[in-house]
Amino acid sequence: MKSQATSSLPAIQSALRAVGARVTPARVRVLGALRAAPGAQSHAEIEEALAQEAHPAIDRVTLYRVLDWLCTAGLAHKAADARGVFRFSAAQPNVEHAAHVHFRCTGCGGVFCLKAPPPPAPKLPRGFRLAGMAVDIRGECPRCVRSHS
Amino acid sequence: MKSQATSSLPAIQSALRAVGARVTPARVRVLGALRAAPGAQSHAEIEEALAQEAHPAIDRVTLYRVLDWLCTAGLAHKAADARGVFRFSAAQPNVEHAAHVHFRCTGCGGVFCLKAPPPPAPKLPRGFRLAGMAVDIRGECPRCVRSHS
DNA sequence: ATTGCGCATGCAACCGGGTTGCATTTGCGG
DNA sequence: CCGCAAATGCAACCCGGTTGCATGCGCAAT
Ligand SMILES: [Mn+2]
Ligand SMILES: [Mn+2]
Ligand SMILES: [Zn+2]
Ligand SMILES: [Zn+2]
Numbered sequence: 001m002k003s004q005a006t007s008s009l010p011a012i013q014s015a016l017r018a019v020g021a022r023v024t025p026a027r028v029r030v031l032g033a034l035r036a037a038p039g040a041q042s043h044a045e046i047e048e049a050l051a052q053e054a055h056p057a058i059d060r061v062t063l064y065r066v067l068d069w070l071c072t073a074g075l076a077h078k079a080a081d082a083r084g085v086f087r088f089s090a091a092q093p094n095v096e097h098a099a100h101v102h103f104r105c106t107g108c109g110g111v112f113c114l115k116a117p118p119p120p121a122p123k124l125p126r127g128f129r130l131a132g133m134a135v136d137i138r139g140e141c142p143r144c145v146r147s148h149s
Numbered sequence: 150m151k152s153q154a155t156s157s158l159p160a161i162q163s164a165l166r167a168v169g170a171r172v173t174p175a176r177v178r179v180l181g182a183l184r185a186a187p188g189a190q191s192h193a194e195i196e197e198a199l200a201q202e203a204h205p206a207i208d209r210v211t212l213y214r215v216l217d218w219l220c221t222a223g224l225a226h227k228a229a230d231a232r233g234v235f236r237f238s239a240a241q242p243n244v245e246h247a248a249h250v251h252f253r254c255t256g257c258g259g260v261f262c263l264k265a266p267p268p269p270a271p272k273l274p275r276g277f278r279l280a281g282m283a284v285d286i287r288g289e290c291p292r293c294v295r296s297h298s
Numbered sequence: 299a300t301t302g303c304g305c306a307t308g309c310a311a312c313c314g315g316g317t318t319g320c321a322t323t324t325g326c327g328g
Numbered sequence: 329c330c331g332c333a334a335a336t337g338c339a340a341c342c343c344g345g346t347t348g349c350a351t352g353c354g355c356a357a358t
Contacts, residue, residue: 022325024335043315059337064316066335079255082285084229084344085315101271114271119284122250122265127291131255134285135268142276171354173306192344208308213345215306233315234344 006090007035019073026058030066031090034076038113039102040087043067082136105141112141155242156184164242168222175207179215180239183225188292189236189259192216226251230258252286256293 006015012031016023033049034041041049043063050058058066067088070076074091081087103112114137121133154160161180165172182198183190190198192212199207207215216237219225223240230236236258240246244262252261263286270282 022334024325026336061317061338062336069335079287080229080231080233082229082253082283084233084235086233103273103277112274112277114273116271119268121286122263124252124263124288125261127294128252128261129289129294130286131288133287136283136285137271137273137279138282139273139280140278145276145278171305173354175307210309210346211307218306 007032015075019075021069021073025055026062026066027070029053029055029058030063031070031075034070034088034090037089040077040079040081040089042081042085042087046088101135101137103137103139103141105139105144155239156181164224168224170218170222174204175211175215176219178202178204178207179212180219180224183219183237183239186238188257189226189228189230189238189254191230191234191236191258195237226260228253228258228260231255234258250284250286252288252290254290254293255287256289256296259290261290 009028009032012028012035013023015031016027021027029050030046033046037046037049046067047058047060047063050063067076067078070091071078071088076091077089078086079089099117101114101116101118103114105112118133118135121130124130155164158177158181161177161184162172164180165176170176178199179195182195186195186198192209195216196207196209196212199212216225216227220227220237223246224242226238226240226246227235228238238258238260241262246262248266250263250265250267252263253259254261267282267284270279273279
């Protein structure tokens, strides 16, 4: 669950206007998807999420361009994950999801919020600058465990 | 410059034998190049470095396979850099890398061993099956912090 | 020193994420 | 309502990385 305050349609439209940009359906939908997502999403994941929205599909290239534009506009962040694919996340810090760790199901791709708080960041040697710490817990959710009995 | 103690030919050969593996020219040359390199190297950079060695060229695919094999053998680290390209670096020999966490530089892709042990796995809700946990600490290494001018 | 097995290598084709060029559409200020 | 710059769609392309398969070679047993 994401706070409706920042992901509502008017909030998204005003966020786009605030940076002096055109409010287009693609931008609105992509930023909405980003803000509703539980974590950083890949291009493919966002594309699939948008495909289930009953609106006309957004072109592959347009999605890449909108995502990069959101980053240059300061509305999203872009970072390569451990596999080398770029993941995008809404720029506004999400206190909800930062306060706990997530479990990612390798079977269905689902992301589950756990009750446990993230572990404390370890002390870094002098000169290192910490940008962030991601605890990636992988496994299978109950449904997937049961399905391949 | 890297210490000659670990990058000398006999040291490389014994490091390969220590993991119970065949000592092949490709493995010796690639591990030697990694240990002689100042930082994490991409596949293309390693390929170019090897091309200037007057030995016969190593095939593109073979280089990919040797690099991945070195990682699974615990002799190298693999991490995506800021552009999403994988970079490889020699692992500190005679160290159990599962017993501590790693810092991944988002600037150069370098991987640094930290003193801290990995945090304990959180308790999972009933029905979940844990497959693995990766603690990804991201940031910039001293060299990249400084080059930010 | 020779043999034989199985891992390692080379080569070609392939894959997928990401980009580029260009014609067409569209948001929006005037 | 108009005009134009900006955004979109489409096709082709790029490049890092992978896969399938035939051949080469390290190495241990003889
Ligand atoms: Mn959450
Ligand atoms: Mn380590
Ligand atoms: Zn699942
Ligand atoms: Zn660095």
